[in-house]
Amino acid sequence: MKLLIGLFGYVLLMLGVILALHHDFIIGVLICFSGLVMFWGMLPQYQDQNERLRRYERQHQQWLRK
Numbered sequence: 442m443k444l445l446i447g448l449f450g451y452v453l454l455m456l457g458v459i460l461a462l463h464h465d466f467i468i469g470v471l472i473c474f475s476g477l478v479m480f481w482g483m484l485p486q487y488q489d490q491n492e493r494l495r496r497y498e499r500q501h502q503q504w505l506r507k
Contacts, residue, residue: 443482443483444483446479446482446483447479447480447483449476449479450476450477450478450479450480450481450482450483451476451480452476453472453473453475453476453479454473454476454477454480455476456472456473456476457469457470457471457472457473457474457475457476458473460472460473461473
Protein backbone atom coordinates (compact mmCIF):
# COMPACT_ATOMS: atom_id res chain seq x y z
CA MET A 442 0.00 0.00 0.00
CA LYS A 443 2.84 2.39 0.82
CA LEU A 444 4.36 1.75 -2.58
CA LEU A 445 1.09 2.78 -4.26
CA ILE A 446 0.90 5.94 -2.12
CA GLY A 447 4.49 6.75 -3.06
CA LEU A 448 3.74 6.23 -6.75
CA PHE A 449 0.68 8.50 -6.64
CA GLY A 450 2.67 11.06 -4.66
CA TYR A 451 5.42 11.05 -7.27
CA VAL A 452 2.90 11.42 -10.10
CA LEU A 453 1.21 14.35 -8.33
CA LEU A 454 4.60 15.92 -7.66
CA MET A 455 5.56 15.82 -11.34
CA LEU A 456 2.08 16.93 -12.45
CA GLY A 457 2.30 19.89 -10.06
CA VAL A 458 5.68 20.92 -11.48
CA ILE A 459 4.35 20.72 -15.04
CA LEU A 460 1.23 22.72 -14.16
CA ALA A 461 3.29 25.33 -12.30
CA LEU A 462 5.60 25.83 -15.26
CA HIS A 463 3.06 25.79 -18.09
CA HIS A 464 -0.30 26.88 -16.69
CA ASP A 465 -1.32 28.27 -13.32
CA PHE A 466 1.54 28.64 -10.84
CA ILE A 467 -0.51 28.60 -7.61
CA ILE A 468 -2.54 25.50 -8.53
CA GLY A 469 0.64 23.76 -9.66
CA VAL A 470 2.42 24.52 -6.39
CA LEU A 471 -0.56 23.26 -4.36
CA ILE A 472 -0.69 20.01 -6.34
CA CYS A 473 3.08 19.69 -6.05
CA PHE A 474 2.88 20.14 -2.27
CA SER A 475 0.15 17.51 -1.94
CA GLY A 476 2.28 15.08 -3.97
CA LEU A 477 5.26 15.81 -1.73
CA VAL A 478 3.18 15.09 1.39
CA MET A 479 1.97 11.80 -0.09
CA PHE A 480 5.49 10.83 -1.13
CA TRP A 481 6.83 11.72 2.32
CA GLY A 482 4.10 9.61 3.93
CA MET A 483 5.46 6.57 2.09
CA LEU A 484 8.82 6.74 3.87
CA PRO A 485 9.41 4.31 6.74
CA GLN A 486 8.83 5.46 10.29
CA TYR A 487 11.36 4.48 12.90
CA GLN A 488 9.50 4.85 16.21
CA ASP A 489 8.43 1.20 16.20
CA GLN A 490 11.81 0.03 14.98
CA ASN A 491 13.60 1.78 17.84
CA GLU A 492 11.32 0.05 20.33
CA ARG A 493 12.03 -3.33 18.74
CA LEU A 494 15.77 -2.66 18.93
CA ARG A 495 15.53 -1.68 22.61
CA ARG A 496 13.54 -4.83 23.38
CA TYR A 497 16.12 -6.96 21.56
CA GLU A 498 18.93 -5.25 23.44
CA ARG A 499 17.25 -5.95 26.81
CA GLN A 500 16.80 -9.60 25.91
CA HIS A 501 20.39 -9.83 24.75
CA GLN A 502 21.66 -8.28 27.99
CA GLN A 503 19.62 -10.78 30.00
CA TRP A 504 21.03 -13.62 27.91
CA LEU A 505 24.59 -12.41 28.53
CA ARG A 506 24.05 -12.29 32.31
CA LYS A 507 23.05 -15.97 32.45
